[in-house]
Amino acid sequence: MKIVVTNDDGHDQPGLAALVESVKALGEVWIVAPATPQSNVGHRVTMREPIRVDRSDSHAYVVHATPADCTRLAVKQLVPDADWVIAGINPGANLGSDIYQSGTVAAAREAAILGVRAVAVSQYIAPDWTVDWTAAQVQVARILAAILKKELEAGQFWNINLPSPIAAESTLTTRLCPLDKHPHRYRYIEDAGVYRYQGIIHDRPRSVGSDVDVCFGGMISVTRMEI
Numbered sequence: 001m002k003i004v005v006t007n008d009d010g011h012d013q014p015g016l017a018a019l020v021e022s023v024k025a026l027g028e029v030w031i032v033a034p035a036t037p038q039s040n041v042g043h044r045v046t047m048r049e050p051i052r053v054d055r056s057d058s059h060a061y062v063v064h065a066t067p068a069d070c071t072r073l074a075v076k077q078l079v080p081d082a083d084w085v086i087a088g089i090n091p092g093a094n095l096g097s098d099i100y101q102s103g104t105v106a107a108a109r110e111a112a113i114l115g116v117r118a119v120a121v122s123q124y125i126a127p128d129w130t131v132d133w134t135a136a137q138v139q140v141a142r143i144l145a146a147i148l149k150k151e152l153e154a155g156q157f158w159n160i161n162l163p164s165p166i167a168a169e170s171t172l173t174t175r176l177c178p179l180d181k182h183p184h185r186y187r188y189i190e191d192a193g194v195y196r197y198q199g200i201i202h203d204r205p206r207s208v209g210s211d212v213d214v215c216f217g218g219m220i221s222v223t224r225m226e227i
Contacts, residue, residue, distance in 0.1 A: 001027030002028045002081055003028065005020055006033045006086075007034070007103075009037055011031065011034060015136075025145075033060075033062065034062075034103075046066065051063065051064060061074075072110060087118070087119070093125070095179075099225070105159060119157065119159075119160060121140055121160045123136050132166065143222070159223045163217070172219060177210060178209070178210055178223065180211055185205070202216075
């Protein structure tokens with residue numbers, strides 16, 4: 001099995017390194033990841049300019065473009081026989097309406113559009129907590145070993161969010177759940193013609209049993225997404 005891993009934070013980030021370690025036992029791993037941080041670019045793609053790609057080693061490419069571009073290049077050119085595209089591990093949750101701005105989720109969505117099975121993986125970060133990448137790696141390895149065996153119909157992909165805090169030795173409940181449809185609350189603060197975003201993701205409204213509710217409640221949320 002060939003697995004392409006990517007992210008939206010950049011090829012040299014710890015979340016990507018943790019994801020690589022998580023999937024090494026599952027198949028042949030290829031890295032096709034952005035050269036620079038691409039958080040919150042959504043599903044932007046490059047069509048009118050050339051895309052520079054550097055090969056950093058035999059199984060790794062650094063792409064000077066967006067996460068969705070990384071998937072496109074991987075599937076169409078660099079690893080055309082890929083069985084899975086897995087994006088992450090993102091430092092920060094991608095729940096509810098977050099999926100539309102997330103580059104991590106866009107990378108997985110683009111794979112589904114192109115007919116390749118895909119997963120987006122994110123780590124919620126609770127207040128006053130720093131990501132434990134070793135714990136995230138262990139938990140992601142466990143969940144992916146099970147998720148990759150499940151069937152996906154054409155146009156579907158998985159969106160996984162780890163709760164916070166977690167520990168490598170903890171046994172976490174995994175729950176299949178729907179996407180929350182509440183917009184989370186935020187505003188803009190104006191100062192001399194400059195507007196700054198202000199919002200607290202931890203206080204966002206949620207529906208009982210939704211992905212936001214499940215993840216914030218200490219469980220791993222798994223949502224089957226449709227393009």
